[in-house]
Amino acid sequence: MKKKVLAMILTTAMLVGTVTGCGKGGSAASAESAGTTADAATADAGEWTWPLSEKKELSIWIVWSNDYVENPNDLKAIQKLEELTNVHVNWQVVDAASAQEQFGLMLASGEYPDIIRDCGTYYPGGTEKGVQDGVLLDLTELSEKYMPTYTALRKSSEALEKDTVTDEGKIVGTRTIASYFGDVRGERVWAGMALRGDWLKDLGLEVPRTIDQWETVLTAFKENYPDCEAPLMIGTNGYDYFSHFLSAYGVLGEFYKDGDKVKYGPLEDGYKQWLTLFHDWYEKGLIDPNFMTNAADMMSPADYMGTGKAGAGIELWGFTADVLKQQGYTTDEDFNIVATSAPVLKEGDTPEIGFATSEIVKEEVGISTSCKDPELACRYLDFWYSNEAMMLDSLGIEGESYTKDGDTYHLTDAMQAMVDEGKVNTLSEAVYTYSLGTSDFGLYNWGMFDPIYEGQDALKAYDEFDKDKFDLMLPSCMTMTDAENSEYVTLYTDIQTLVQENTVKFITGEQSLDQYDSFVEQLKTYNIDRCIELKQAALDRYNAR
Numbered sequence: 001m002k003k004k005v006l007a008m009i010l011t012t013a014m015l016v017g018t019v020t021g022c023g024k025g026g027s028a029a030s031a032e033s034a035g036t037t038a039d040a041a042t043a044d045a046g047e048w049t050w051p052l053s054e055k056k057e058l059s060i061w062i063v064w065s066n067d068y069v070e071n072p073n074d075l076k077a078i079q080k081l082e083e084l085t086n087v088h089v090n091w092q093v094v095d096a097a098s099a100q101e102q103f104g105l106m107l108a109s110g111e112y113p114d115i116i117r118d119c120g121t122y123y124p125g126g127t128e129k130g131v132q133d134g135v136l137l138d139l140t141e142l143s144e145k146y147m148p149t150y151t152a153l154r155k156s157s158e159a160l161e162k163d164t165v166t167d168e169g170k171i172v173g174t175r176t177i178a179s180y181f182g183d184v185r186g187e188r189v190w191a192g193m194a195l196r197g198d199w200l201k202d203l204g205l206e207v208p209r210t211i212d213q214w215e216t217v218l219t220a221f222k223e224n225y226p227d228c229e230a231p232l233m234i235g236t237n238g239y240d241y242f243s244h245f246l247s248a249y250g251v252l253g254e255f256y257k258d259g260d261k262v263k264y265g266p267l268e269d270g271y272k273q274w275l276t277l278f279h280d281w282y283e284k285g286l287i288d289p290n291f292m293t294n295a296a297d298m299m300s301p302a303d304y305m306g307t308g309k310a311g312a313g314i315e316l317w318g319f320t321a322d323v324l325k326q327q328g329y330t331t332d333e334d335f336n337i338v339a340t341s342a343p344v345l346k347e348g349d350t351p352e353i354g355f356a357t358s359e360i361v362k363e364e365v366g367i368s369t370s371c372k373d374p375e376l377a378c379r380y381l382d383f384w385y386s387n388e389a390m391m392l393d394s395l396g397i398e399g400e401s402y403t404k405d406g407d408t409y410h411l412t413d414a415m416q417a418m419v420d421e422g423k424v425n426t427l428s429e430a431v432y433t434y435s436l437g438t439s440d441f442g443l444y445n446w447g448m449f450d451p452i453y454e455g456q457d458a459l460k461a462y463d464e465f466d467k468d469k470f471d472l473m474l475p476s477c478m479t480m481t482d483a484e485n486s487e488y489v490t491l492y493t494d495i496q497t498l499v500q501e502n503t504v505k506f507i508t509g510e511q512s513l514d515q516y517d518s519f520v521e522q523l524k525t526y527n528i529d530r531c532i533e534l535k536q537a538a539l540d541r542y543n544a545r
Contacts, residue, residue: 050084053086055086055087056087056088057089058090058376058377058380059113059115060115061092061094061115062092062118064095066433067429068429068433069432071091071093072093075436076396077397077435077436078436080392084383087380092106099122100122107123112368113368114370114372114377115377115381116367118364119366128479130366131172136172136173136366137366137371139172139173140170142374146375147378147381149383149385150385150442153184153385157184159360163360164361167541167542173366174364174381177360177361178361179390179445181409181445185360186359187359188462188466189353189462189466191242191298191314192314192342193244193340194300194461195311195338195340198335199311205220209347210343210345215281215286218281218287218311218312219284221312222285222286225311227307228310229289231285232288233291233301233304233305233312233314234287235291235297236297237297238503239253241314241354242314243352243353243354243355246271247352248274248344249273250268251263251271251472252265253266254496254499255474257474257539260543262532262539264532266499266520266523275503275506275507276513279506279507279509292508296313299313300314302324302329303329305324305337306330320457321335339460351467351468351469352469354473356476381442384441387443389443390445393435393445394444395445396435400414401414401415401431402451409450409451411431411452415431427453428449428452431448474535474539475539477542478539478542488531491526491531492531498523498526502519
């Protein structure tokens with residue numbers, strides 16, 4: 001669901017991207033330095049030279065959409081990759097809206113393409129289950145033998161090693177690895193809290209950081225702007241996907257970790273403290289009175305932020321004032337949106353959020369058991385982890401779509417001309433006439449957005465949101481066994497409903513916070529402690545990888 005929601009949001013905000021993967025990490029290695037190790041490994045694995053002396057073919061299933069190019073083979077970067085490898089790819093393209101259905105039909109047919117991108121998302125039970133079912137190949141030995149560049153990268157840090165294997169130490173698929181122009185590190189956070197900057201300026205207020213500062217700002221918005229129905233937009237469950245405000249109290253809305261111990265937010269005192277705050281703000285009219293039906297979980301509605309009906313809410317870093325003006329939500333030249341990091345209780349606290357917006361590893365790619373040439377498939381995927389493939393896939397062709405000045409990259413005048421001539425709407429769309437962009441394999445270059453948004457407010461928001469940290473988050477790559485997952489889903493479905501319903505009631509006052517202890521006891525009768533045990537077992541196995 002998150003991927004579908006995000007796809008819709010990114011389209012609205014004129015961005016293309018995907019969000020999956022595992023928690024934020026620091027720099028691991030560069031693809032270039034990993035390549036030295038890769039050269040030695042290649043020699044051990046036997047000679048392999050690109051381009052191949054004779055044309056080869058592979059088939060790849062991919063979720064992908066592009067308003068300007070019908071098939072990836074029409075992209076100039078993909079054409080260049082074919083020239084460099086002499087491998088022609090028969091792309092089996094599906095759109096995000098029908099991806100799950102199409103994936104099911106493919107499985108039912110028993111006829112699989114050679115390579116399946118993002119199989120971890122669409123295969124029932126994940127990539128590991130796909131291997132167990134005999135649909136996907138176990139790549140543990142194959143990757144060691146035929147993927148020297150990938151192997152060198154994944155072994156370059158403890159975090160990458162953990163996130164690219166199962167609890168049993170198997171490699172069931174290859175992971176897209178995030179980097180900044182080849183330097184492997186987690187991507188900057190792509191969304192966060194934003195406010196009407198022009199209102200702050202008019203009122204002589206600073207961008208809020210602490211909970212108390214936020215209350216001062218929201219109160220001023222309510223008192224000075226009569227059309228402001230919702231000084232603060234929040235999610236339909238009372239908090240957004242990122243757990244802003246909630247995380248200021250050291251908890252998240254569901255499961256989180258305190259060191260190596262799994263905890264459940266609603267059982268903790270911090271959750272009650274947050275509810276007390278939001279009930280008070282609800283009574284004072286500082287949060288959206290219709291938050292239960294006014295979706296603002298991943299991004300605040302443009303018709304609220306753009307028309308003065310809201311003063312603050314969640315926004316993507318690329319969803320700037322200029323975008324809202326272009327979309328016709330306002331004609332006010334002074335209209336401005338400013339970003340801020342997640343709220344904290346007091347100055348100096350670490351801003352925390354609870355959603356994996358920044359990760360070292362992303363989508364998982366599998367090779368099917370129908371593949372007649374697993375070595376070719378492995379070698380081809382491995383090529384995508386080279387710096388050469390990374391630049392082609394992110395910014396296109398040097399001299400045509402981008403130029404390099406030292407360590408700085410710029411888009412060419414030809415890219416801007418495409419926008420000026422109305423061939424595309426934005427510079428990002430111009431780039432995607434060359435490359436797959438973030439819907440890729442191998443080494444993902446999130447630095448591509450620097451030249452695309454060069455000199456724009458979007459990059460300021462990008463840097464502001466990046467102050468948020470992920471210490472409370474459970475690793476997204478930790479996994480349960482089939483038996484554990486089955487038990488967990490059976491128990492947690494009712495628990496989640498109970499929590500969501502009571503959270504809303506506590507905020508609105510329909511249920512007194514005096515009943516909170518009774519609510520906690522009810523959670524225990526629903527076997528929340530067993531759910532915590534199941535999560536703890538998964539975390540322990542992940543830590544032991």
